[in-house]
Every structure is written in structure tokens, then in C-alpha cells.
Amino acid sequence: MTAKVIDGKAFAAEVRTKVASHVTRLKEENGITPGLAVVLVGEDPASQVYVRSKGKQTVEVGMNSYEHKLDVDTSEADLLALIDRLNKDATVHGILVQLPLPKHLDSDLVINSIDPAKDVDGFHISNVGLLGTGQKSMVPCTPLGCLMMLRDHHGSLAGMDAVVLGRSNIVGKPMAQLLLGDSCTVTIAHSRTKDIADVCRRADIVVAAVGRPEMVPGDWIKPGATVIDVGINRIERDGKTVLVGDVDYASAAAVAGAITPVPGGVGPMTIACLLANTLTACCRANGLAEPEGLTA
Numbered sequence: 001m002t003a004k005v006i007d008g009k010a011f012a013a014e015v016r017t018k019v020a021s022h023v024t025r026l027k028e029e030n031g032i033t034p035g036l037a038v039v040l041v042g043e044d045p046a047s048q049v050y051v052r053s054k055g056k057q058t059v060e061v062g063m064n065s066y067e068h069k070l071d072v073d074t075s076e077a078d079l080l081a082l083i084d085r086l087n088k089d090a091t092v093h094g095i096l097v098q099l100p101l102p103k104h105l106d107s108d109l110v111i112n113s114i115d116p117a118k119d120v121d122g123f124h125i126s127n128v129g130l131l132g133t134g135q136k137s138m139v140p141c142t143p144l145g146c147l148m149m150l151r152d153h154h155g156s157l158a159g160m161d162a163v164v165l166g167r168s169n170i171v172g173k174p175m176a177q178l179l180l181g182d183s184c185t186v187t188i189a190h191s192r193t194k195d196i197a198d199v200c201r202r203a204d205i206v207v208a209a210v211g212r213p214e215m216v217p218g219d220w221i222k223p224g225a226t227v228i229d230v231g232i233n234r235i236e237r238d239g240k241t242v243l244v245g246d247v248d249y250a251s252a253a254a255v256a257g258a259i260t261p262v263p264g265g266v267g268p269m270t271i272a273c274l275l276a277n278t279l280t281a282c283c284r285a286n287g288l289a290e291p292e293g294l295t296a
Ligand SMILES: Nc1nc(=O)c2c([nH]1)NC[C@@H]1CN(c3ccc(C(=O)N[C@@H](CCC(=O)O)C(=O)O)cc3)C=[N+]21
Pocket: 050, 096, 097, 098, 099, 100, 121, 141, 232, 243, 262, 263, 264, 265, 266, 267, 268, 269, 270, 271
């Protein structure tokens, strides 16, 4: 068998088209332009690339983009003061603080100082609690993108066995909550899981979010299963830097029913969902109906 390749890049373009048409309507009918503020502390080259591409796509869908680049040794007080200003700024509907932050800053404290209604990353404890109890919240972008691709491929996910590899707060845990919300039987496996290969082989859906290049080989995958690869790892191969996922693509694609590639899978969906969340936050802030198909 050769897996169907789930084209995250094309799917993300569709999501952005939907977002853009809602934004046009918001402007014409309500005179509102959604705004996203992205805060970057320091000059990590990879982070700068992501922030630039977020800003570009934000403008492309017709939203306002506000970039705040702060010095690497910015004090916590100054960062909190900026967030406080953005919280109070009615033209800003979404706030994203690029992670990881420099070590001298307490990222939990910083994230929890964002107004939960503007927390388009869905990392604020209040959004985490709302998601965990099945209440309306802001949903983390990467897991939301994965969910959209899974629903698009399968229709209903009810009753499926899902294994999430990785237990991070930004991907593994919220991904498990979303799959549970869609009535999957969910297992979270991690570095201390016994017989992880056997656990994985039971899965109809595997979401790999461990951050270890090509850790999941094809013989961990049940024939016909759907594989979502969240990993984005830069490695050296044949003297070149290449981007690989957490899944060994060649061997997994030979047995899976469907698989997301890296690049061109989950990554582009993450940014598309950030724009979708900003639109959702803007609609909620203005008491308007939420866009359909763009939330969990
Ligand atoms: N508060 C916060 N929220 C984030 O969502 C967040 C963050 N911090 N810090 C960094 C990570 C990383 N991230 C990516 C988004 C898109 C691609 C993406 O589009 N990747 C392309 C390839 C891009 C490349 O070539 O490097 C792809 O997979 O096809 C990758 C990575 C969001 N992050």
C-alpha cells in the first residue's frame, strides 16, 4: 500500500481563503478589521523566519499585523507592560508571544498575563481549562490544524483508536483533548511509555509530536492508519541541512493509509489556524457569529 499524502499546504491555502472572505465581510458590513499582534523577544533566526511569515500571511488575508520586536535582554516588567497595552488595545484581537522566551523570562507568567479572549495560541491556563472541560475556548493552533486535517480525511473520528506521541502543553496534551472531544479512544505515549511500538501499532490515528527526528519507523504503524507528523527537525544529511519530521516518512508512507509530509503538512496549517483563531477572537469580541468550520 502507498499512503495518500495529506497536503497541508493546499489545505492551509483553503483555510486562508475562507478567513479572507470573512475578513472582507467584517470590513464591509461591520467596519472592523481583525488585528494580530506578534511579540518576539530576541533574535533567534528560526523564530524571526516564523514571525515574518506570520506577519506576511496576516496581511494577505486582509488583517492588520502588529509586530513587536524586543531586545533579548528586555525585562519581564517591560514585556508585561507591553502585553497590558495590547490587552487594552481595541484594534488588537489576537496576541501571540513567540516561544521559547529567553531564560530570564517566566513564560508561564507572561502567557497568563495575556487576556484569555486574545490568547490566539490557546496557551493561557483559562483556555487550557475551558478546552479540558469541553467549553468554548481558544484552541492551540497546531492541534487545531491536525484536527481539521483528520476530520477532512475521515469525516467522523468517533470510536477510532488515537495515539498521541508526546505530552507537551503546546501539542500533545491539547491534541489529546481534541481527539477525546471527537470521541476517539485516546492514548498519550511518551519517553517513559513501556512497549511504545506496540502501543503505536494499535492506533488508527498516530499524531507524532516528540521533537525527535524520524523517531517513528514504518513498523510502528498499523497498515492503513493515518499518520500526522507534527515534528519539524532540521538535520544534516549528505552535507545539506534538511527538514524532517518525527516520522520516518519513507517507511511509514509504505504502510499508512494517509500521512502528512514535512514540510508541507502540519506547519502551514499551524499558521492558517493562527489566522482563523484571530478571526474567531475578533468575532467574539464584537458579539458577532463565529465563522463555521474554522473552530474546534
Ligand atoms: N507562541 C508560539 N506559537 C507558535 O505557533 C509557535 C511558536 N510560539 N514558536 C515557534 C513554533 C514553530 N511554529 C511553526 C509554524 C509554522 C511552520 C511552517 O510553516 N513550517 C513549514 C516549513 C518552514 C521551514 O522551511 O522552516 C512546513 O512545515 O512546511 C513551522 C513552525 C510555530 N510556533
